[in-house]
Amino acid sequence: MDHVAKTPEREAFYGQIDSENMSALWTVLGDLITREPKSPCRAHLWRYEAIRRYMMEAGKLITAREAERRVLILENPGLRGQSKITTSLYAGVQMVMPGEVAPAHRHSQSALRFILEGRGAHTAVDGERTIMAPGDFVITPARAWHDHGNETSEPMLWLDGLDIPMVQFFDASFIEGHAEDAQPLTRPDGDSFARYGHNLLPVDFQPKSKASPVFNYPYEHTREALETARRTSEWDPCHGLKLRYVNPVSGESPMPTIGAFMQLLPNGFRTARYRSTDATVFTAVEGRGRSRIGDRVVEWGPRDIFVVPSWHWVTHEADEEAVVFSFSDRPVQQKLDLFREDRGNA
Ligand code: 1HN
Numbered sequence: 001m002d003h004v005a006k007t008p009e010r011e012a013f014y015g016q017i018d019s020e021n022m023s024a025l026w027t028v029l030g031d032l033i034t035r036e037p038k039s040p041c042r043a044h045l046w047r048y049e050a051i052r053r054y055m056m057e058a059g060k061l062i063t064a065r066e067a068e069r070r071v072l073i074l075e076n077p078g079l080r081g082q083s084k085i086t087t088s089l090y091a092g093v094q095m096v097m098p099g100e101v102a103p104a105h106r107h108s109q110s111a112l113r114f115i116l117e118g119r120g121a122h123t124a125v126d127g128e129r130t131i132m133a134p135g136d137f138v139i140t141p142a143r144a145w146h147d148h149g150n151e152t153s154e155p156m157l158w159l160d161g162l163d164i165p166m167v168q169f170f171d172a173s174f175i176e177g178h179a180e181d182a183q184p185l186t187r188p189d190g191d192s193f194a195r196y197g198h199n200l201l202p203v204d205f206q207p208k209s210k211a212s213p214v215f216n217y218p219y220e221h222t223r224e225a226l227e228t229a230r231r232t233s234e235w236d237p238c239h240g241l242k243l244r245y246v247n248p249v250s251g252e253s254p255m256p257t258i259g260a261f262m263q264l265l266p267n268g269f270r271t272a273r274y275r276s277t278d279a280t281v282f283t284a285v286e287g288r289g290r291s292r293i294g295d296r297v298v299e300w301g302p303r304d305i306f307v308v309p310s311w312h313w314v315t316h317e318a319d320e321e322a323v324v325f326s327f328s329d330r331p332v333q334q335k336l337d338l339f340r341e342d343r344g345n346a
Contacts, residue, residue, distance in 0.1 A: 003030060037311040041086050041279055042078035043293035048116065048303035055095045055157060064100040064148075065181070071160060074305060083164065085307050086279035088329040089258070090164035093305075095157045096121055096150040104147035104178035110211070110255040111140040111162045114283060114325055115219075116303045118156030123148045125215045127186035130193075132156065135219025135285045137245060137262075137325070139254050141211030145183045159283055159305060161327045163257040193218075196248055205249070212247035212254040219285070226264040226323065237346035238274035240265040240316075253331040260327040265289065265318035272315070272346035277339055278328035279310045287322025291315065313344075 004010075004026050014024060025032075054072055064070045071092040074085050085091035093116070096102055104124070113123065115136045122129045126144045138158075140146045150156050167173050195202070196213040207213065222243070229241055236242060242263035245254050253259040259278070265271070265287070282291075288301040294312040308314050316324070333339035 037277055039087055039279070039309050039311075040078040041076050041084075041307070041309040043296045043298065043307065043309060043312060044077050045298035045300060045304055045306035046074055048301075048305070051093050051305075052117075052157065055093060056155075059095060059097055059155070064096055064102045068105070069102050069160075070095050074307075076307060078309075085281055086165075086309065086329075088163070088165050088169075088279070088332070089281065089327070090160075090162040091281050091305070091307075092160045093157060094148075094160050095155055096148050097155050098150055098153050100150055101181045102148040103181040104145050104183040105175060106143050106145045106178070107175040108142055108173050109162045109164050109167050110142045110257050111146075111160060112255070112258055112260060112327060113138040113140070114159040114161070114327075116157045116159055116283070118150070118152065118154050120152040120154075121148065121150035121156035122189075124183055124185065127183065128191055128215075129185060129189045130216040131189060132158070132216070133219060135222065135323075135325075137217040137219075137222070137254075137260055139212060139215050141209055141215075141255050142257075143209075144211075145178060147178070147182050149182060159281075161258060161260075161281060163255075163329070166257055166329070166332065192216075197221075199248065201249065207249050210247075210250075210252075210256045212249065214248060214254070217245055217254070222262050223323065226262065230264060230266075235266070235269070237272040238343050239263055240269055240271060240318075256335075257329065257332055258327055259330040261325070263324050263326070265316055265322040265324065267318060267321045270315065270317045273313045273344040274315070274341070274346070275311050275313050275344075276330075276341035277310050278330040278333055280308045280326050280328040282306050282308065282324055282326045285323045285325055287318055287320040287324075289316060289318040289320075289322050291317070 071094045073092045115132045119133045125146050245260040283305045290299045292315045293308050298306045
């Protein structure tokens with residue numbers, strides 16, 4: 001309200017219209033429409049070691065079945081109590097212990113899993129299982145049945161990213177439980193990747209949804225793509241070498257509401273400053289380094305998770321060759337013509 005003076009007459013007027021569920025635009029305009037993005041979302045890093053320690057404690061307190069999903073939510077310090085890591089996205093770390101099942105359900109929210117620890121547990125999505133390993137990027141599209149199980153002898157931990165706040169914003173949430181813990185399987189393990197993951201599609205393929213028919217993007221392939229590209233690609237001053245995951249049917253993001261990326265930063269690489277309107281969640285797979293985010297510096301190593309809010313200048317610096325995963329709401333902003341980025345002078 002700083003550009004409009006207060007007078008007793010005006011204050012009285014605001015009081016009158018307030019009781020009729022009205023308010024005067026000129027008292028709030030400056031907060032509604034800002035010169036540039038202004039968010040309570042803050043830069044923050046969660047150490048994997050701390051997450052893991054609490055996760056193991058949670059493992060003694062509750063089973064995956066009782067919890068439905070045993071997850072510790074990563075709450076942005078500027079958005080506490082809202083189950084948000086950014087204004088539009090939710091993130092958490094989930095653990096499935098040996099022998100456990102996280103029962104089948106489906107919901108309007110789209111989910112991604114980025115595998116942090118463990119090898120060999122599975123998730124089933126719409127009638128097909130995929131076995132997961134560290135660095136794998138797995139999607140559970142909107143309304144797809146999904147359940148998780150761990151038949152190995154080690155705990156399995158992954159980062160969950162969901163569009164919960166977006167669905168909340170639209171008041172469009174539905175969830176449904178399955179009659180059985182594990183949904184019936186209709187296709188062999190790995191079938192989707194075999195069919196759709198090789199730059200080929202059945203000639204009359206008709207997509208059933210906007211989501212990718214490939215639901216596991218194995219780290220082995222992602223790493224190879226980076227390794228191959230480094231031999232012939234120019235390093236981008238702002239990103240090192242950065243790839244985006246795609247839906248092979250459309251070339252768009254694997255799910256309509258969340259974009260995901262993997263980037264390579266060679267040892268000693270220091271990126272030029274960059275800012276964009278998509279607040280982004282990062283986790284390192286390999287290597288160590290630090291990122292300056294606005295006036296904060298976070299030091300990261302493998303499996304640490306950090307968040308860069310919208311329109312904050314960011315630079316990354318790698319002390320060892322680093323491979324870094326990230327996700328954001330970029331595809332939504334691009335569809336709505338809202339996305340903007342600024343590469344500084346690079
Ligand atoms: C969910 O379905 C999963 O399937 C994880 O693993 C986290 C958070 C809120 C709502 C649904 C999962 C979730 C979730």
